[in-house]
Amino acid sequence: MKYRHSAAQSTEYLRLAVKQMTQHAAGMHPASYTVWYEYVSGANPALRAELDSLLQGGVRLGDEEIHDLYSRHISELDARTALRIGDSVSQLVSHVSESTAVAGDEAERFGSSLARWNEELVDPATGGDALASGVEDILRGTRQMQKAVSTLKLRLAESALETERLREEVARAREEALIDGLTGLSNRKGFDLALATCLDELLPGAAGPCLLMIDLDHFKRINDSLGHVFGDRVLANVGQILRANVKGKDTAARYGGEEFAVVLPNTPRGGAVGLAEALRALVAASRVRRGGDRDALIGNISVSIGVADHVAGESPTDLVSRADRALYTAKMQGRNRVVLAPRPAAQAGQ
Missing domain, CATH: 1.10.287 (Helix Hairpins)
Incomplete structure (x- = not known):
């Protein structure tokens, strides 16, 4: 749920929500805040109708009732x-x-x-x-x-x-x-939020962000031949490389499975390609220990990377799709390489 209330409206709704909360038995926790905030602000008509019915019946709501309303009418607390x-x-x-x-x-x-x-x-x-x-x-x-x-x-x-x-x-x-437990990077939800926020804050006429889509080469073969535990070590290793080299306002994320993504809000596409090449080289040069400290280090790990720069009016989905197509091209050209996505025809000359 996204709220578009002014600061003054939010303060008034919170005052009314706190008043409601003090009249019931549920604790003063975030789920309770959200239920009553949506009730008094009218942001959730279905929730308001059910609460009105309960209040008219003189019901005093406890934690169980509040969490039930929360799960059925709100379901997921937006961060x-x-x-x-x-x-x-x-x-x-x-x-x-x-x-x-x-x-x-x-x-x-x-x-x-x-x-x-x-x-x-x-x-x-x-x-x-x-x-x-x-x-x-x-x-x-x-x-x-x-x-x-x-x-x-x-x-x-x-x-x-x-x-x-x-x-x-x-x-x-x-x-x-918003954090992926294995790699320590942002997870898919964190990536979606970072990219959406980046595009929402983009000023008219300003250069858009660049996006890197990164995929481990032959990852299924790694899992099948060396086991899923080693596969997790490889994913964690890539995550460590990304965390060490993606800084500031940039966001590195595990997009899903063996695929990663990097959002670069203030980097032109030349710089994005340069970073992608550096990341590719670091992964190729890395070695991952198969098991304990005495086990052999395994190399021959590589990634393919697609790079796309945002064009005016492009949605997050379209930007990801262009970077993904560039990634697919890198795979088709032999893997362990970086490919820059072409801009849409109307923007190609810019």
């Missing part, structure tokens, strides 16, 4: 949405904390003023004992208000810490959800 919700909750608590601090300061100043007034009234020269008694009552109430505000500030500070902890947990979950 960017989760972070946005966490940030909005932090912003909401921060704003409320600031407002409470201001209220506390005002109450303190008011109390001080009344105290000075009381001292003047009890002066024998004024003879204002009766009025002083009334002021003392006001002072007592003011002190109680100050105490209550102090307690509220303390609780809000604790809530702010808890909210930040939850936001960090969501951030860690996001990172873990």
Whole structure:
């Protein structure tokens, strides 16, 4: 689910969502945030209809009910949405904390003023004992208000810490959800997100990103002859080479199986081809130990790489398809090589 609410709208929806959450038994966790955020914002009509029915029946929702609604109506917590919700909750608590601090300061100043007034009234020269008694009552109430505000500030500070902890947990979950466990690279979902974000942020007239599609040569033969455990070592080795040589805003990912991808947002196609050649050479020069430290090192590992540079108006799918076709051409030309994809006919002369 993608939300297109302004900062002010998000803050208001989060305020309403937190209000709803405090009225139910479920914990203050990201799934609960998401369910209630989508409910109050009207972003999920089916969820809203079911929740309205439950609320009209007087049902008090616990974790089981919230997770059931979440799994049926939301199914997958979008990583960017989760972070946005966490940030909005932090912003909401921060704003409320600031407002409470201001209220506390005002109450303190008011109390001080009344105290000075009381001292003047009890002066024998004024003879204002009766009025002083009334002021003392006001002072007592003011002190109680100050105490209550102090307690509220303390609780809000604790809530702010808890909210930040939850936001960090969501951030860690996001990172873990986007990482391939074997290679340490981004996984397919992470790749899709990186490429989509790169194209979404592309300014009109600006040069687009380049994409490398990389495939291990004869990987099935490696698995069949040397075993899948060794095959995993080969994949991990390629992942290590990519992690060491793809830096900054660039993203290296395991696209699937023995295929990898690299997104280069600010690299022209000449530089992309140069990087692809360097990666190809590093893989070809690498050796992977078959088993333990005393086992033989196996070489003759190579990759084929297709390179494509984005053209204006091209979708992520079309860009991947062009790079993939260039990769297929590299395979057909003998493997262990780099092929640059031709641009579409309308862009070929640019």
